[in-house]
Amino acid sequence: MNKITFKNINVYDGTLDMKLLEGVNVEVTDETISNIGNFEIDPKSKVIDGTGKFMVPGLINLHSHLPSSGKLSKKKLGDKSKLVKFVTGNPIGRIVGNMLVKKYALMALNSGVTTVRAVGGVGDLDSTLRDKINAGKLVGPRLLVCNTAIGVKGGHMDGTVARAIDGVDEIKTRIDELEKEKVDLIKLMITGGVLDGKEPGHPAPLRMSKEMVETACKEAHKRGMKVCAHVESPEGMEVAITCGVDSIEHGSAFDKKLIPSMKKNKQAVVCTLSPAIPFSMLKPEVHGYGEVAKINTDIVLQGIIDSAKLCLENDIMLGLGTDAGSTLTSHYNFYKELILFEKYEKVSKSFALHTATLINAQIAGIDKETGSIEVNKKADLLIVNEDPLKDLHSLAKPVMVMARGHLIRKPKVKHDKVLDSLIEPLI
Numbered sequence: 035m036n037k038i039t040f041k042n043i044n045v046y047d048g049t050l051d052m053k054l055l056e057g058v059n060v061e062v063t064d065e066t067i068s069n070i071g072n073f074e075i076d077p078k079s080k081v082i083d084g085t086g087k088f089m090v091p092g093l094i095n096l097h098s099h100l101p102s103s104g105k106l107s108k109k110k111l112g113d114k115s116k117l118v119k120f121v122t123g124n125p126i127g128r129i130v131g132n133m134l135v136k137k138y139a140l141m142a143l144n145s146g147v148t149t150v151r152a153v154g155g156v157g158d159l160d161s162t163l164r165d166k167i168n169a170g171k172l173v174g175p176r177l178l179v180c181n182t183a184i185g186v187k188g189g190h191m192d193g194t195v196a197r198a199i200d201g202v203d204e205i206k207t208r209i210d211e212l213e214k215e216k217v218d219l220i221k222l223m224i225t226g227g228v229l230d231g232k233e234p235g236h237p238a239p240l241r242m243s244k245e246m247v248e249t250a251c252k253e254a255h256k257r258g259m260k261v262c263a264h265v266e267s268p269e270g271m272e273v274a275i276t277c278g279v280d281s282i283e284h285g286s287a288f289d290k291k292l293i294p295s296m297k298k299n300k301q302a303v304v305c306t307l308s309p310a311i312p313f314s315m316l317k318p319e320v321h322g323y324g325e326v327a328k329i330n331t332d333i334v335l336q337g338i339i340d341s342a343k344l345c346l347e348n349d350i351m352l353g354l355g356t357d358a359g360s361t362l363t364s365h366y367n368f369y370k371e372l373i374l375f376e377k378y379e380k381v382s383k384s385f386a387l388h389t390a391t392l393i394n395a396q397i398a399g400i401d402k403e404t405g406s407i408e409v410n411k412k413a414d415l416l417i418v419n420e421d422p423l424k425d426l427h428s429l430a431k432p433v434m435v436m437a438r439g440h441l442i443r444k445p446k447v448k449h450d451k452v453l454d455s456l457i458e459p460l461i
Contacts, residue, residue, distance in 0.1 A: 037076060039059055048405055070409055131156055142366065143437055151219075153355075154183040188241075222250055225264065238286070248277040266285075364450060391405050
């Protein structure tokens with residue numbers, strides 16, 4: 035039995051009230067939080083002095099893509115598709131792919147993200163990494179994975195992190211295949227996206243039929259799996275909501291008549307401001323995707339903001355994700371999503387942190403296990419030097435991270451200087 039006690043540390047517990055426990059002891063036994071308070075420390079426990087430091091629950095990123103870095107890339111989709119074929123069809127490529135998903139998962143962990151929901155990957159790389167972590171062969175974040183998303187021919191990310199199916203008849207077969215890969219949830223690409231929009235002012239046309247979405251939700255739910263879906267238009271929102279998608283990724287303005295149904299079915303929206311802000315605010319010549327992408331991003335960004343506000347105003351579950359791995363969005367900057375959430379949705383720092391921890395855990399269905407600092411929950415912890423509710427930027431510099439009881443004493447993250455130089459001025 036391994037026991038660690040953090041002595042005299044300030045704890046924000048992750049609940050809605052974000053209760054502050056000042057100068058308490060937190061005991062971790064193996065993977066689990068076993069005691070919190072001013073108790074007498076077990077002499078057999080390893081003691082870590084937390085005086086002056088702040089402990090919060092490990093952050094939970096609900097929207098990430100592990101195979102890619104997030105670095106500025108002007109490669110077209112066809113070029114990326116060739117890389118995916120190399121990774122999935124070549125033994126050397128497979129080794130490279132495994133190295134990349136491991137690298138970016140550990141990058142997320144060292145930045146304080148103890149749970150990553152990987153919602154679109156390459157082949158079974160994500161589930162393979164998850165299984166290694168769960169088996170104790172590797173220390174890493176908790177992973178909830180979709181593996182390759184279900185898309186349509188020529189649709190969003192077809193040939194990279196999505197695989198096209200040809201109509202309703204193929205859905206059951208594809209979900210059977212994903213079930214054999216032991217995915218945690220199913221990802222659908224219901225609409226187009228900013229970077230595949232061809233016409234200015236039309237960023238996210240409906241690509242997947244209502245019948246396909248309905249069938250996919252029915253088949254997934256039959257197997258006990260949740261469904262998340264890429265959606266960036268009002269039309270896509272209506273299809274996703276009425277067909278039973280569990281979490282809508284990104285989002286868009288939607289008809290208020292759908293609110294009662296969303297609340298009844300406990301559907302959620304995952305807000306992703308991080309990828310939209312740079313494409314909206316940087317000049318097209320900087321990101322290299324042209325004026326059409328800029329125009330369409332402005333529309334999508336406003337849709338993300340509007341859908342989040344509708345959720346907040348109507349008590350609909352709203353989570354946070356970064357779309358890490360997409361162009362201009364790194365795996366180490368989840369804390370910035372909290373800052374953007376505070377700024378654009380006018381929420382408090384306390385609520386932003388609560389959303390990134392316990393609410394995200396509730397949306398992911400793991401809130402009995404993680405998301406708050408409570409006795410008998412897993413020891414997923416982030417420790418920083420400064421009070422995060424005075425300045426969320428303090429979350430950028432973890433002094434320690436713990437994932438299911440595994441302590442990283444001096445977490446290190448290698449930053450991309452080009453990426454940081456573009457993004458930092460926008461935050």
